[in-house]
Amino acid sequence: MNRTIERAAPFALGLISLGLWQGLVWALAVPPYVLPGPIDIVAAFIGDFNTLFAALLSTLAVTFSALLIATLLGVFLAVAMAASPLFRAAVQPWAVIIQVTPVVAIAPLIIIWVGQPFMALVVCAIIVSFFPILSNTAAGLAATPADLLDLFTLNGATRLQTLFWLRLPAALPNFLVGLRISGTLALVGAVVAEFVAGSGGFASGLAYRIIEASYRLEIPRMFAALLLLAVSGIVIYAALGLLERFLLRRRDGV
Amino acid sequence: MLTIDSVSKRFGEGTLALDGITAGIAPGEFVALLGPSGCGKSTLLRLLAGLEQPTAGAIVWDEGHRPAAGGVGFVFQDATLLPWADAAENVYLPLKLRGHRRADVADRVHAALAQVGLADFAGARPKQLSGGMRMRVSIARALVSEPMLLLMDEPFAALDEFTRHRLQEDLRTLWRKTGKTIVFVTHSIYESAYLASRILVLSPRPGRIAADLRADIPEGPDRRETAAYTGLVHEITETLRAVMPA
Numbered sequence: 404m405n406r407t408i409e410r411a412a413p414f415a416l417g418l419i420s421l422g423l424w425q426g427l428v429w430a431l432a433v434p435p436y437v438l439p440g441p442i443d444i445v446a447a448f449i450g451d452f453n454t455l456f457a458a459l460l461s462t463l464a465v466t467f468s469a470l471l472i473a474t475l476l477g478v479f480l481a482v483a484m485a486a487s488p489l490f491r492a493a494v495q496p497w498a499v500i501i502q503v504t505p506v507v508a509i510a511p512l513i514i515i516w517v518g519q520p521f522m523a524l525v526v527c528a529i530i531v532s533f534f535p536i537l538s539n540t541a542a543g544l545a546a547t548p549a550d551l552l553d554l555f556t557l558n559g560a561t562r563l564q565t566l567f568w569l570r571l572p573a574a575l576p577n578f579l580v581g582l583r584i585s586g587t588l589a590l591v592g593a594v595v596a597e598f599v600a601g602s603g604g605f606a607s608g609l610a611y612r613i614i615e616a617s618y619r620l621e622i623p624r625m626f627a628a629l630l631l632l633a634v635s636g637i638v639i640y641a642a643l644g645l646l647e648r649f650l651l652r653r654r655d656g657v
Numbered sequence: 658m659l660t661i662d663s664v665s666k667r668f669g670e671g672t673l674a675l676d677g678i679t680a681g682i683a684p685g686e687f688v689a690l691l692g693p694s695g696c697g698k699s700t701l702l703r704l705l706a707g708l709e710q711p712t713a714g715a716i717v718w719d720e721g722h723r724p725a726a727g728g729v730g731f732v733f734q735d736a737t738l739l740p741w742a743d744a745a746e747n748v749y750l751p752l753k754l755r756g757h758r759r760a761d762v763a764d765r766v767h768a769a770l771a772q773v774g775l776a777d778f779a780g781a782r783p784k785q786l787s788g789g790m791r792m793r794v795s796i797a798r799a800l801v802s803e804p805m806l807l808l809m810d811e812p813f814a815a816l817d818e819f820t821r822h823r824l825q826e827d828l829r830t831l832w833r834k835t836g837k838t839i840v841f842v843t844h845s846i847y848e849s850a851y852l853a854s855r856i857l858v859l860s861p862r863p864g865r866i867a868a869d870l871r872a873d874i875p876e877g878p879d880r881r882e883t884a885a886y887t888g889l890v891h892e893i894t895e896t897l898r899a900v901m902p903a
Contacts, residue, residue, distance in 0.1 A: 419749070452752065548737060550733040550734075550735065550737040551737050551739070553706075553708055553731070553733075554731065554733075554750075554751075555754065556738065557706060557707075557708070557729060557731050558750070558754040558755065559754060559755065559803070560753045560754045564754055568739075568750075568753075568754075569739070572741050575741075648893065654740070654741040655740050655741060655782055655783075655784050656741075656743070656781075656782030656785060
């Protein structure tokens with residue numbers, strides 16, 4: 404099959420589905436508060452663009468703050484765990500416990516404890532997103548080729564030299580995989596936290612707009628907000644994928 | 658240069674890898690450690706490098722021959738280059754680890770690359786090089802610190818036969834030119850007979866020295882066709898046949 408057709412196929416399927424959707428909404432006269440057609444959604448999107456865009460920026464601010472801190476925290480913990488088996492033994496179970504506890508369950512506590520709404524949301528998003536970075540980086544550090552470690556030992560390398568000139572660069576591909584997973588999880592974490600916080604929280608993110616729209620039965624606006632969220636998730640995932648390819652190509656020169 | 662004094666090595670409570678190995682290695686020798694898989698020849702090499710400690714016995718260095726950090730060059734079975742560094746950066750690594758600035762040792766790095774015939778490939782990344790070229794970089798990296806002792810652990814085993822022959826010839830030339838002491842682990846009878854000035858044949862599990870043979874093959878481009886070479890191959894084969902379990 405032709406590659407161009409193959410590339411176009413998902414878009415074509417999407418367009419056909421949208422057409423069918425709009426056709427059914429018209430044909431069956433479904434009221435917009437039950438299921439709006441794509442045209443209503445686009446109209447709501449354009450009409451509320453300023454509000455929605457501000458909400459998106461607010462959610463993304465939480466997402467990227469959380470991702471940045473999760474990256475620093477994850478890499479730091481992974482390095483510390485690689486350096487000290489005792490530290491690894493002490494920390495690993497707690498990292499897993501935090502990872503498997505649903506953030507919805509602990510978000511109310513965090514919102515009460517942290518107090519400041521923006522930071523509370525960031526903390527929730529960090530809890531959801533730091534684990535893939537931690538576990539992937541730790542796996543990468545542990546998988547440093549034994550021969551290269553021997554080579555460094557033979558040449559009298561210090562622990563810091565081995566860390567910065569061998570273990571960290573060797574773990575880069577694993578770290579980048581973790582970063583890509585964590586990027587989308589940070590968005591999920593930010594949205595979930597906003598939902599839990601509701602009007603008591605920061606009251607400006609996309610999730611809050613979705614709750615607000617659902618209270619007012621403004622279903623087209625809700626869909627428009629959802630659409631923005633989905634697109635943001637895809638863009639974050641794709642951008643981190645591009646970063647991964649770029650960095651690895653630069654690193655290995657091919 | 659050094660004496661391996663009744664060295665034994667046991668891993669944990671488990672198998673005995675080496676059992677009472679005793680041999681002396683003189684400066685300038687090219688020693689092949691030959692034996693079947695699992696005879697402990699790589700372990701013996703790691704003991705010489707100081708990467709492992711013997712369970713019993715000792716490696717005794719002659720006066721003034723005990724190597725400092727980096728005094729031993731080690732070539733692994735795989736080239737084990739840093740994939741993110743170019744050939745020159747990889748060769749520079751042992752000097753970098755000992756605190757030399759790149760600019761101060763640029764000549765030494767270049768000379769080491771030239772010694773293995775890769776003067777024109779200083780800027781190439783490992784992925785851009787062939788398997789044979791990567792192994793040459795690895796050898797240059799082991800030579801750049803001008804070690805007294807060069808240890809090689811089946812370095813050519815993963816290469817195709819043409820490349821292997823070329824590298825064997827070049828290594829032999831390099832040894833004759835520099836007079837380095839080399840200990841070379843291999844499981845190829847032909848490789849040991851072609852390369853070495855002395856062959857230590859190890860028996861399998863636990864490793865013991867089954868024979869200590871001198872190679873006395875006249876130099877020349879057709880060393881592989883001489884009667885001395887064929888005779889040596891035959892002698893090694895017979896020795897190994899005698900020590901291998903049926």
